[in-house]
Amino acid sequence: MAVIDPRNDTVVIRVVYDGAPMAGKSTSVGALGRGLGSSVYSPAEVSGRTLFFDWLDYTGGRFDDRRIRCQILSVPGQATLAPRRRRLLESADAIVFVADSSPAGFISDRGYLSGLARVLDQIQDAPIGLVVQANKRDLPDAVPLAQIRSILGTMELRVGIVESVAKDGVGIREAFVVAVRLALDRVRLLMLNRKLMQARPDADSPRELLDLMKQREEGSLEYAAESGLIHTRVSEVHPQSIVSEALAVASAESHVPATPDERVESGLIWPPVDGRAVLRELAQAAVRLTRSGQGDWVGVVPGRWQLRSADADVFDDINRGRAVLVDAARIHAAGKREGSIDKCVVLASDGQGRWRLWQITAPASPGDDG
Ligand SMILES: Nc1nc2c(ncn2[C@@H]2O[C@H](COP(=O)(O)OP(=O)(O)OP(=O)(O)O)[C@@H](O)[C@H]2O)c(=O)[nH]1
Ligand SMILES: [Mg+2]
Numbered sequence: 454m455a456v457i458d459p460r461n462d463t464v465v466i467r468v469v470y471d472g473a474p475m476a477g478k479s480t481s482v483g484a485l486g487r488g489l490g491s492s493v494y495s496p497a498e499v500s501g502r503t504l505f506f507d508w509l510d511y512t513g514g515r516f517d518d519r520r521i522r523c524q525i526l527s528v529p530g531q532a533t534l535a536p537r538r539r540r541l542l543e544s545a546d547a548i549v550f551v552a553d554s555s556p557a558g559f560i561s562d563r564g565y566l567s568g569l570a571r572v573l574d575q576i577q578d579a580p581i582g583l584v585v586q587a588n589k590r591d592l593p594d595a596v597p598l599a600q601i602r603s604i605l606g607t608m609e610l611r612v613g614i615v616e617s618v619a620k621d622g623v624g625i626r627e628a629f630v631v632a633v634r635l636a637l638d639r640v641r642l643l644m645l646n647r648k649l650m651q652a653r654p655d656a657d658s659p660r661e662l663l664d665l666m667k668q669r670e671e672g673s674l675e676y677a678a679e680s681g682l683i684h685t686r687v688s689e690v691h692p693q694s695i696v697s698e699a700l701a702v703a704s705a706e707s708h709v710p711a712t713p714d715e716r717v718e719s720g721l722i723w724p725p726v727d728g729r730a731v732l733r734e735l736a737q738a739a740v741r742l743t744r745s746g747q748g749d750w751v752g753v754v755p756g757r758w759q760l761r762s763a764d765a766d767v768f769d770d771i772n773r774g775r776a777v778l779v780d781a782a783r784i785h786a787a788g789k790r791e792g793s794i795d796k797c798v799v800l801a802s803d804g805q806g807r808w809r810l811w812q813i814t815a816p817a818s819p820g821d822d823g
Contacts, residue, residue, distance in 0.1 A: 454467075454544060454546070454578075454650075454655075455467070455546045455636070455639060455640045455643060455649060456649070456650050456651070456652045456653070456654055457519065457649060457650070457651045457652075458522070458651075458652070458653055458654060459651050459652070459653075460653060461520070462519055462520070463512060463519055463520045463521065463522045464516045464519045464520070464521050464522070464640055465522045465523075465524065465654045466521060466522070466523055466524070466546045466547070466633070466636040466637070466639075466640060467523075467524045467525075467526065467544055467545050467546050467547075467636070468523060468524070468525050468526070468545065468546065468547050468548075468549065468629065468632045468633065468636055469526045469527070469528060469541050469542060469544070469545035469547075469548050469549070470482055470507075470525075470526065470527035470528065470548075470549045470551055471527075471528050471538070471542060471548050471549070471550050471551065471565070471569055472528075472530060472550055472551035472552060472553065472562070472565060472588075473530055473552075473553055473558060473561035473562055473564070473565040474502075474530035474531050474532070474561065475530065475553065475558065476530060476551040476552065476553035476558060476561075476562070476588060476589075477551050477553065477588040477589060477617075477619040477620070478503070478507070478527040478528065478530065478551045479493075479495070479501075479503050479507050479527055480588075480619040480620055481527070481549070481551055481586065481588070481617070481619045481625055481628075482507045482509055482525060482526075482527045483507070484619055484622040484625045485509055485525060485625060485626075485629060485696050486509050487622065488696060493507045493508065493509050494507070494508045494509070494659045495507045495508070496508075496659060496663045502529070502530075502531060503527060503528070503529040503530065503531075504529055504534065505529060505537060505663060505666060506526045506527060506528060506529065506537075506541060506659075506662065506666075507526065507527040508524070508525070508526055508659040508662065509524075509525040509526075509696070510522070510523070510524055510525070510658075510659075511523050511525065511696045511697065511700065513696070513697040513700045513701065514633075514697070514700030514701045514703065516637055516640060521633075521637075521700055523633065523636075523696070523700060524654070524656075525629075525696070526541055526545075526662075528541045528542065530565075535568075536670065537666060537670075539572060540666065540669065542569065542572045542581075543572060543576070544655065545581050546581060546582065546635075546636035546639045546640065547581060547582035547583070547584070547632040547633070547635040547636035547639065548569070548573075548581055548582070548583050548584075548632070549584055549585075549586050549628050549629065549632045550565075550566065550569060550583060550584070550585045550586065551586050551588050551617075551619070552566075552585055552586065552587045552588060552601055553588060553589055554587055554588060554589045554590055554592060554595040554596055554601070555589055555592050555594070555595065555596075556594055556596060558589070559596045559600070559601070562601070562604070563604055566604065566605070566608060566610070567608060569583075570608050570610060578643060578646070578648050579639045579642040579643050579646070579648065580639070581639065582632065582634075582635020582636055582638060582639055583610065583612045583635070583746070584612055584613050584614075584615060584628055584631040584632050584635065584746060585601065585605065585612055585613070585614045585615070586614075586615050586616075586617050586619075586624065586625075586628040587601050587614050587615070587616050587617065588617045588618070588619050588624075589618065589619075590616045590617065590618055590624075591618045591620075591621070598614065598616070601614065602614065611745075611746060612746040613631055613745075613746035613747045613748070615627045615628040615631065626698070626699050629696070629699045630699045630702050630703050631746070631748065633699060633700055633703035634703040634744065634748065635744075635746075637703060638743075638744055641709070708804075708805055709742055709750075710742065710750055710762070710767075710803035710804060710805070710809050711801065711802060711803055711804035712735060712736070712740055712742060712752060712760070713732055713735070713760075713799045713801035713809075713811050714732050714733075714735070714736040714801075715729050715730075715732040715733045715736060717729070717732060717799055717800075717801050720775070721775065721778065721799060721800040721801065722797070722798070722799045722800075723778065723781075723782035723785070723786075723797065723798050723799075724782075724794065724797065727794040727797070728794075728797040728798075728799065728813075731758065731794065731797045731813055732797075732799065732813075734754065734757065734758070735752075735754060735758060735760060735813070738754040738757075740752035740753065740754060740760060742760075747764060748763075748764030749761055749762060749763050749764055750762045750809075756816065757815065757816075758813050758814070758815060759813070759814050759815075759816065760811055760812075760813050761811070761812050761813075761814075762809050762810060762811045762812070763810075766809060766810040766811075767803060767807050767808065767809045767810075768800075768807060768808045768809075768810070769807055769808075770808075771800070771808050774800045774808040774809075774810060775800060777800075777810055778798055778799075778800045778810060781798045781810065781812065782798055785797075785798060794815075795814065795815040796812070796813065796814050796815070797812075797813040797814075798810065798811065798812055798813070799811045799813070
């Protein structure tokens with residue numbers, strides 16, 4: 454659970470890698486660690502299988518005025534260690550579910566996903582973010598992505614999917630960026646609800662986490678050997694890494710953009726007159742923006758309008774933004790029906806020095822044939 458650590462005024466978040474046995478969780482965390490020039494700390498492994506967790510710790514990026522410290526963990530996948538897995542999941546701010554795309558692994562994915570969904574259901578305060586990292590996409594018999602998407606659909610898990618080949622380090626950074634972004638969304642929500650505690654994190658080091666887990670287990674699970682307990686402060690090893698970059702990207706993006714309003718400059722809204730009236734309506738409804746699993750910003754005025762801006766629809770240069778706006782307006786104008794306004798596009802300042810393209814649409818009315 455995220456906290457503000459008063460000792461150094463950092464926001465501490467935790468990203469947990471979950472998934473079925475042998476899905477590639479440790480390989481994924483290892484790939485993040487490799488960029489840091491440091492091995493991940495894993496208390497006791499037997500034949501390469503995780504018994505407690507993998508741990509990587511990194512401080513970098515900013516959330517508002519505070520530094521972000523990210524604890525990156527992976528759970529043990531083996532079924533006999535399920536209580537350990539559950540406790541780690543409950544402590545997460547965001548989860549990367551590493552799905553095994555091999556046909557045999559895919560069968561386990563389903564069970565592990567439904568177990569995860571049950572854990573997520575019980576979380577109060579603020580929902581834990583979830584992204585699926587579909588791993589082992591290099592296998593010639595990898596199950597189609599549509600099949601993974603379909604089990605997510607049947608479980609009503611509306612989450613983004615990132616494809617990966619963890620053994621080659623492919624897709625790892627992308628999935629991690631999404632997870633950090635979701636974790637920071639959670640921090641923002643906890644803050645809003647005055648639930649973000651000022652406290653030292655539960656576990657400040659892997660040694661502390663191990664002790665905590667053992668204490669809670671009270672010997673109910675056999676303790677693994679404690680050989681090689683050295684905690685490397687990876688944050689001090691290599692400032693440039695995929696972890697540091699990912700944290701920088703996600704933290705820059707964690708700021709909620711300004712909602713476009715009727716003060717938008719002329720030439721930056723289509724249709725010009727009706728569009729401005731729609732913006733007035735959005736402003737009066739005080740639309741709250743949230744971020745989808747894909748990174749899009751979305752807001753709704755129930756029954757009236759949906760406002761959406763794709764993750765990538767942000768421009769440093771107003772002229773580039775305007776060119777995209779003109780294209781979008783042209784497409785909408787071609788499909789526009791007489792006397793109705795059901796779509797509107799606008800390029801508005803995001804409040805952070807850049808320009809964001811917004812699409813505003815009315816829900817289809819019954820009888821519409823699309
Ligand atoms: N083909 C292929 N193999 C992979 C990939 N990623 C990981 N593996 C292999 O899958 C096996 C299991 O990887 P781990 O990372 O140890 O799996 P885990 O999820 O941590 O497993 P547990 O800790 O036992 O739950 C290893 O042999 C990896 O080399 C991948 O992208 N493609
Ligand atoms: Mg492992």
